[in-house]
Every structure is written in C-alpha cells, then in structure tokens.
Amino acid sequence: MSDPVFVAVLLAACLAAAAFAVIPLLRQRGGGALIVAIALAIPLATIVLYRLVGTPAAIDPDTGQIGDIRASLVDLSGDALREPDNAEHWARLGLAYKSLEEFDSAEHAFRRALFLEEHNDFLQVELSETLLYASGQPRLPDEARSLLIDAVTTNPANQKGLWLLGIDALGRDDNDSAVVWLEQLLSVLPEQAEVRASVGEYLARARAGRGNPMPDNASADEALLTVNVSLADELAGQVDSMTALYVFIRPAGQPAAPPLAVRRLAPDALPASVAIRASDTMTAGDRLVDGTRVDVTARLSLSGDARPAVGDIQGQTRSVELGPAATTEVTIRERLD
Incomplete structure (x- = not known):
C-alpha cells in the first residue's frame, strides 16, 4: 500500500472511530432496517465450509485479496462517517477488519452496527466469531455464546450460529447441547448440501458422548x-x-x-x-x-x-x-x- 493511501486509511479509520463514540451522543438512534439479504442468502455450503476448510484460495497478499480489502477501508470508513446511523456501513467495515484480523476494530464496528440494529442475528454471529478470534482461545467467550444463543433464537435457521454453538458445546464436552444445536442445523440444511456429512459426523460423536471432535487418525497429543x-x-x-x-x-x-x-x-x-x-x-x-x-x-x-x-x-x-x-x-x- 502506498504512503498516501495508508495515510488516508488511517485518517478515515480514526474519524470513523470518533464517530462511533461521539455521534450516538449527538443524535437520536436511527431506524432504517439493515440490508443483510445478500449475507443471509449466502449458500449454506459456503457458510459452514468457512469454518471447516477456510476461505477460498487467495493470491499475493500485497496485490490480491488482502490488498483489495485494505484499499476498500478508505471507502468503507468514509461511508460510515457520512452515514453514521446506517448499520450496513458499519457491518461492512466490521467484516473488512475481521478479514484483516484487526479484531479490535472489527469489534467496535460490529458493536456500532448492533447499537443501530439490535437483535440482528447476522451481526450477532459476526461479533461472536470476532470475540472468539480476539480471545485467542479455542472456546467461545461467555458473551459470544450468549450472543449466538440470542441469534439462533431470533433466527432458528442461522446456520453459522448453530454450527459455532454446536462445535463449541462439543469441544466443552457438553454433548447434550451439542446434539440440540447440530440436530437443529441438520434440520435446516438442504438435502443435497455436501456439508451434511460433516455435520452428521460431529452429531454422531456428540450422541456417542465422545467430546472434543478429533479425527480418528490424529490424537490431541500427536x-x-x-x-x-x-x-x-x-x-x-x-x-x-x-x-x-x-x-x-x-x-x-x-x-x-x-x-x-x-x-x-x-x-x-x-x-x-x-x-x-x-x-x-x-x-x-x-x-x-x-x-x-x-x-x-x-x-x-x-x-x-x-x-x-x-x-x-x-x-x-x-x-x-x-x-x-x-x-x-x-x-x-x-x-x-
């Protein structure tokens, strides 16, 4: 990234952060509905495979996916500053920061979006996953787990939320909860979805009380x-x-x-x-x-x-x-x- 672009990104990010803290004190909360139809319509396979096998292969980080995301921060921060009561702008900004592993900034953006759109299940799930990554721990923080439960209560078909709850419960040896979440996930998966096999595998392990889901060919200490x-x-x-x-x-x-x-x-x-x-x-x-x-x-x-x-x-x-x-x-x- 060139120096001028870096400076612009830094300035825009700082202004957006200031807006995050100040504007709620100066203006009444806005009402507009958050446009998340595209996010909610992402194919289920993509949502679940995101945690199973990662994101699609990226090209050179300086000029490819990461470079594009960093460059987009200028526009995203500007949009959030111009329309600070638009939750979609803050959601997009949070997703960009999350992709760059700048979890503190992502958390602030998602919290601002949730301030504008309370109980939005998409935002709750993204904030929950951000808190997980920021913690550096293999288990969900308590706040993240509470947000996910609220999200799947609001939208029982939120596949990513159900997946995270199920795998977290399985990893904590809470097999009863894991069965509930993974059965609910299977119930909303299309019959032709390839990921049904993986979800079914973890569900079988939860039912058998096997706890932490380690593949058969690899023990935890190997x-x-x-x-x-x-x-x-x-x-x-x-x-x-x-x-x-x-x-x-x-x-x-x-x-x-x-x-x-x-x-x-x-x-x-x-x-x-x-x-x-x-x-x-x-x-x-x-x-x-x-x-x-x-x-x-x-x-x-x-x-x-x-x-x-x-x-x-x-x-x-x-x-x-x-x-x-x-x-x-x-x-x-x-x-x-």
Whole structure:
C-alpha cells in the first residue's frame, strides 16, 4: 500500500472511530432496517465450509485479496462517517477488519452496527466469531455464546450460529447441547448440501458422548508438524525482551484465512523447535490431520500483539504437508513496512 493511501486509511479509520463514540451522543438512534439479504442468502455450503476448510484460495497478499480489502477501508470508513446511523456501513467495515484480523476494530464496528440494529442475528454471529478470534482461545467467550444463543433464537435457521454453538458445546464436552444445536442445523440444511456429512459426523460423536471432535487418525497429543524457527544472523541482537514470537498455521495458499493454530513463545527461545499438535487448533471445528497442506509464518511482534504491524520481523514457509514426521525450517528475516 502506498504512503498516501495508508495515510488516508488511517485518517478515515480514526474519524470513523470518533464517530462511533461521539455521534450516538449527538443524535437520536436511527431506524432504517439493515440490508443483510445478500449475507443471509449466502449458500449454506459456503457458510459452514468457512469454518471447516477456510476461505477460498487467495493470491499475493500485497496485490490480491488482502490488498483489495485494505484499499476498500478508505471507502468503507468514509461511508460510515457520512452515514453514521446506517448499520450496513458499519457491518461492512466490521467484516473488512475481521478479514484483516484487526479484531479490535472489527469489534467496535460490529458493536456500532448492533447499537443501530439490535437483535440482528447476522451481526450477532459476526461479533461472536470476532470475540472468539480476539480471545485467542479455542472456546467461545461467555458473551459470544450468549450472543449466538440470542441469534439462533431470533433466527432458528442461522446456520453459522448453530454450527459455532454446536462445535463449541462439543469441544466443552457438553454433548447434550451439542446434539440440540447440530440436530437443529441438520434440520435446516438442504438435502443435497455436501456439508451434511460433516455435520452428521460431529452429531454422531456428540450422541456417542465422545467430546472434543478429533479425527480418528490424529490424537490431541500427536505432533503433526515440527517447526524449527531461527533468526537470521544479520538480525542478532535486535530483539528485546518486550518482543513476542508467534507461530501461525494457516491453510495453504490462503493468507487471508483465520489461523488454524497459533503458538506464542518468548523471543529468547530462539532458535526454537515448536511442535504443532492436533489440540493446538484455534476452534474445535478446525482440523489438523495428516496430509493437510499448510503455510507456516513465524513472526517477532515488537508490540507483543499477534496482529502484524510495521517493524515486525517474520519468516514464512509455504505448502507444508502435515504428518507425524513432518518438519519445516523457518528463518525470520523479513521486516514488515
């Protein structure tokens, strides 16, 4: 992104944030209905597969999907500033930030949209998932779970909400709740939907009381990849104690997809050998299994935040196949600007 565009994005984002806080105090709440027909009409397979296998393959992150999303922030922030009582603008802004893994900004945008459109099930589900990712934990935060229950109460056919509730319950060994949510999801799935098989598999595990849904060929403690992380010689001595080391695992070729697994280490551990296990998944619905190809990123965050920022240093290895004997080398040497 060029400097002028970056400055414009930053300015627009700051103005939008100010509008988020100030305008509700200056104006009465608007009434217009949120236009979410397109979002609600997204094919069911896309909604559920989003959590099962990630998002569609992305091209180069600087000029492709991620670059396009970052460039769109100027227009999206401007729209929200010009029409601060339009919930759709805030929803679109939240989705953009969520795609970029800027979860704090996404949360603020979704909360503003929900202030304008209370009990909108689409917004509740998106905010819930944002809170999950921001928490860095494999289970739903309490607020996220409450929002999802409200969402599926409002709209019993909200497939993504039912899926998240079902998988979360299964991961918490709350098999009775998992059965309720997954049975409800199956009841609204089209008979021809390919994802019915996966939902049915998890439902069967819940009924059998098997708890955390691990594939038959991978136990929670089995290392499926060993990542050997090192720091380039020319960067020795440039890492201070406030820096955090993160190792991210994403579906191969999908740089915009949420990470399947994340590990955080102290920088003084370098060089480090990190074992990635099936139990390291961010959410219970994700899968780390033999034969899956993933991209590995090791990043030194100067701020300690998991989100990439200017000045961070990283290294990447692409298309690594998971397996009990799988290993890969990542050298950290690229500084983000």
